[in-house]
Amino acid sequence: MTPILFSTFIALVFLGVPIAFVLGxxxxxxxxxxxxxxxxxxxxxxxxxVDSFPLMAIPFFMLAGSLMEKxxxxxxxxxxxxxxxxxIRGSLAHVVSITGVIMGGISGSGVADTAAIGSIMVPEMxxxxxxxxxxxxxxxxxxxxxxxxxxxxxMIIYGVSAGASIGDLFMxxxxxxxxIAGGFMVYSHxxxxxxxxxxxxxxxxxxxxxSFKDSIWALMMxxxxxxxxxxxxxxxxxxxxxxxxxxxxxxxxxxxxxxxxDFPDIFGKAVISTATISFLIATASLFSWLxxxxxxxxxxxxxxxxxxDNKLVILAMINVLLLIVGMFxxxxxxxxxxxxxxxxxxxxxxxxxVQFGLMMIINLTIGLLTPPVGTALYxxxxxxxxxxxxxxxxxxxFIGIMLLVLMLITYVPELTTWVIKK
Numbered sequence: 001m002t003p004i005l006f007s008t009f010i011a012l013v014f015l016g017v018p019i020a021f022v023l024g025x026x027x028x029x030x031x032x033x034x035x036x037x038x039x040x041x042x043x044x045x046x047x048x049x050v051d052s053f054p055l056m057a058i059p060f061f062m063l064a065g066s067l068m069e070k071x072x073x074x075x076x077x078x079x080x081x082x083x084x085x086x087x088i089r090g091s092l093a094h095v096v097s098i099t100g101v102i103m104g105g106i107s108g109s110g111v112a113d114t115a116a117i118g119s120i121m122v123p124e125m126x127x128x129x130x131x132x133x134x135x136x137x138x139x140x141x142x143x144x145x146x147x148x149x150x151x152x153x154x155m156i157i158y159g160v161s162a163g164a165s166i167g168d169l170f171m172x173x174x175x176x177x178x179x180i181a182g183g184f185m186v187y188s189h190x191x192x193x194x195x196x197x198x199x200x201x202x203x204x205x206x207x208x209x210x211s212f213k214d215s216i217w218a219l220m221m222x223x224x225x226x227x228x229x230x231x232x233x234x235x236x237x238x239x240x241x242x243x244x245x246x247x248x249x250x251x252x253x254x255x256x257x258x259x260x261x262d263f264p265d266i267f268g269k270a271v272i273s274t275a276t277i278s279f280l281i282a283t284a285s286l287f288s289w290l291x292x293x294x295x296x297x298x299x300x301x302x303x304x305x306x307x308x309d310n311k312l313v314i315l316a317m318i319n320v321l322l323l324i325v326g327m328f329x330x331x332x333x334x335x336x337x338x339x340x341x342x343x344x345x346x347x348x349x350x351x352x353x354v355q356f357g358l359m360m361i362i363n364l365t366i367g368l369l370t371p372p373v374g375t376a377l378y379x380x381x382x383x384x385x386x387x388x389x390x391x392x393x394x395x396x397x398f399i400g401i402m403l404l405v406l407m408l409i410t411y412v413p414e415l416t417t418w419v420i421k422k
Contacts, residue, residue, distance in 0.1 A: 001030045001031075001034045001290070001294055002030075002294055002296060004029055004030045004033055004034060005026055005027070005029075005030040005287075005290060005291075005294075006026075008025065008026040008029045008030070009022060009023070009026040009287075012025060012026065013328065019280065019329060019330065019333045020276070020279050020280040020283050020284075020333070021283070023280075023283040023284050023286065023287040023333065023337075024283035024286065024287075026287065027042070027283070027286045027287045027290055028042065030290060031290070037290075037293070041289075042286060045282075045285055045286045045289050046282035046283065046285065046286055047282070048285070049281050049282045049284075049285030049286070050278045050281055050282050052160055053235075053237055054156065054159065054160045054166060054235075054236060054237055055156070055157075055160055055278075055281065056237045056240070057151075057156050057166075057236045057237040057239065057240040058153055058156055058157070058240075058274065058277055059240075059270060059271075059273075059274035060237070060240025060241050060243060060244050061151050061153060061156075061240045061243060062153070062270050062273050062274065063240075063244050063247075063266070063267070063270040064221075064240065064243035064244045064246070064247045066266045066269060066270055067244065067247035067248060067251055067258065067266060068218065068221065068247045068250070068251065069116050070251065070257070070258055070262050070266055071247065071250060071251020071252070071255050071257050071258040072251065072255045072257035072258075073218045073250075073251075073255075074099075074103065074116050074117070074120060075120065076214055076215040076218055076255075077099050077102045077103065077215055077218055077219075078095055078099055078120055078121070079211050079214065079215065080211045080212060080214070080215040080219070081094070081095040081098040081099050081102070082095050082200060082203075082211075083203040083207060083208040083211035083212070084098065084203075084208065085098065086199070086200040086201050086202050086203050087199060087200075087201070087202025087203070088189065088192075088199065089189065089192045089193055089197060089198070089199050090188050090189055090191065090192020090193075090197040090198075090199075091198070091199055091200035092121065092124060092125050092128060092130065092197075092200065093125070093130070093134075093135075093138055093185075093188035093189075093191070093192060093197065094185050094188060094189070095121065096117060096121050096125075096135075096138050096139055096142045096184075096188075097138070097142050097181045097182075097184040097185045097188065098181065098185075099117055099121070099142065100113060100117060100141075100142030100143055100144075100145040100146070100181060100184075101142075101145055101149055101177060101178065101181045102218070102219065102222075103116060103117060103143075103146060104145045104146035104147075104148065104149030104150075104152070104177060111143070111368070111375050111376055111379055113142075113143040113144075113145070113146035114139060114140055114142075114143025114144065114146075114376045114379045114380055115143070115379050115383070116143075117139055117142060117143050118136070118139040118140075118143065118379065118380050118383040118384065119383060121135070121139060122135050122136060122139055122380075122383055122384045128197070128198050129197070129198070130197055131195065132384055132385075132386050133386050133390050133391060133393075133394040134191060134394055135384065136380045136381065136383070136384035136386040136391050136394065137380070137391055137394035137395040137397075137398060138184065138188065138398065139380050139383070139384070140368075140369055140376045140377050140379070140380035140391070140395060140398075141184060141369060141376075141395060141398035141399075141402075142181065142184060143376055143379075143380070144365050144368045144369060144376045145177050145180055145181060145365075147331060147361060147364070147365040147368065148173050148176055148177040148180065148358075148361060148362060148365055149173055149174065149177040149222075150169070150170030150171070150173045150174070150222070150225075150226055151170060151222070151225055151226070151236070151239065151240075151243070152169075152170070152173060152361070153277075153332075154331045154332070154335060154361050154364065154365075155169040155170060155173060155357065155361065156236060157281070157331075157332055157335050157336065158335050158339065158357045158360060158361065159236075159357070161335060161336055161339040161340075162339045162343050162353055162356075162357060163353070164353040164354055164357055165354065165420075166229075166236045167229045167230055167236065168354045168419070168420045169354055169357055169358070170226055170229060170230075170236070171226065171230055171419040171420070172354050172355075172358055172416040172417070172419055172420065173358065173361075174419075175409075175415050175416060175419075176358055176362060176405050176406075176408075176409050176415070176416070179405045179408070180401060180402055180405050183401035183402075183404065183405065184398060184401060187397055187398070187401060217250045217254055217255070218250070221243060221246055221247070221250075224242065224246065225239045225242065225243055228242065277332060280332055280333055280336075281332070281336060284332075284333050284336035284337055285336065287337065288336060288337060288339075288340045291340060291341070292340055296341070300341050300345075304317065304318075304345055305345070305348065311349050312411065314345070314349060315349070315351070315359075315410050315411070316410075318342060318345065318346075318359070319359065319363060319406065319410060321342075322334075322338070322342075322359070322360055322363035322364065323363050323366060323367070325338065325363075325364075325367070326363055326364045326365075326366055326367020326368075326370065327367055327370045327371070327374075328367075329367070330364075330367075330375065331361065331364040331365070331367070331368070334364050334367070335360060335361075335364070338360070339360075342356075342360070343356065351413070352413060352416075352417050352420070354416060354417065354420055355409065355413045355416045355417055358409050358416050359406065359409055359410055362402065362405065362406045362409060363406065365402065366399055366402050366403070366406075369395050369398070369399055370392075370395075370399070371388065371392060374392075377391060377392065377395065
């Protein structure tokens with residue numbers, strides 16, 4: 001069964017078949033051709049995978065992100081960020097990094113954040129003579145932080161798959177997210193001085209206060225969700241519902257930019273996105289179940305542990321594996337596929353599941369920026385009209401910064417575990 005499972009999988013991936021169908025077809029091929037499993041198992045496993053209360057958080061957070069974006073949130077966040085860094089050379093570049101962190105706390109999707117930030121910031125940076133390749137690369141990198149900063153859809157999928165606390169994952173995600181954004185700002189400042197990018201004008205504190213008051217409703221959303229989950233006021237799924245209600249109230253009645261006529265389009269997109277992710281989770285669960293039945297995760301775990309008995313070396317090998325996988329698979333299917341394989345390795349090394357989850361998510365976030373399946377890279381290239389080859393070169397320094405933070409998270413566990421409930 002194993003050769004048929006993997007050969008079918010690889011062949012369909014190279015043929016460009018959508019990954020959800022790849023997983024389902026490969027599983028069916030293996031079961032029909034050589035497996036002794038009844039086909040009723042297919043529907044049972046697929047239904048069991050999506051019949052999960054925590055997974056209900058995904059459509060709610062996706063819907064909340066769409067509502068907040070349509071409700072005029074992005075422009076206010078950009079204005080607030082500019083009021084903070086307007087006096088620094090390369091101000092707009094710093095605004096992109098700060099906005100990436102704040103938007104990450106709203107949508108939970110790196111690709112959605114890249115599109116939202118890029119559509120506003122790339123034209124503005126181009127007007128002020130920023131190099132287009134730098135602007136596009138920064139937008140893609142900063143937008144991808146949405147995968148790391150809570151509430152993150154990738155964290156929800158990992159938490160459900162690995163049995164890790166989603167609340168602890170949310171709390172731990174702030175440290176690497178802020179470190180990455182800080183690294184982007186340091187590099188942007190260096191480039192701004194080198195190339196003479198403009199200063200937008202320093203804001204005095206009364207002006208900053210006005211900008212803060214204008215954006216306070218947007219800034220409060222991630223705070224309410226994270227604090228509520230952390231202190232047990234509501235579960236992550238209930239937090240998604242709170243986020244949707246909050247987004248409707250703010251967008252419709254406070255900012256008054258959300259119209260009733262917008263709702264059919266917003267809900268329609270949320271339904272399609274939810275159906276896509278749910279089908280992916282269902283087929284990936286079937287694939288993972290077959291792997292478990294054939295004891296493939298145990299064999300891979302043993303093979304990895306046989307290569308070295310040094311914990312640091314094994315963690316480095318896992319990072320390399322995840323980086324390679326991230327180049328070919330999006331974060332959702334990659335997490336569902338690899339958690340059954342790699343979590344036993346992490347547990348055998350006594351690595352905290354929250355720390356390991358952040359390692360996995362950062363690796364897969366880098367995958368958003370690397371061809372051939374670098375979705376954030378493609379979105380930024382489409383918005384900026386910068387050729388993909390040019391953009392791939394410009395993104396390298398930002399990937400380097402993310403790799404440095406990845407090393408810190410991997411080898412300094414206290415950076416992520418200090419916030420975990422004991």
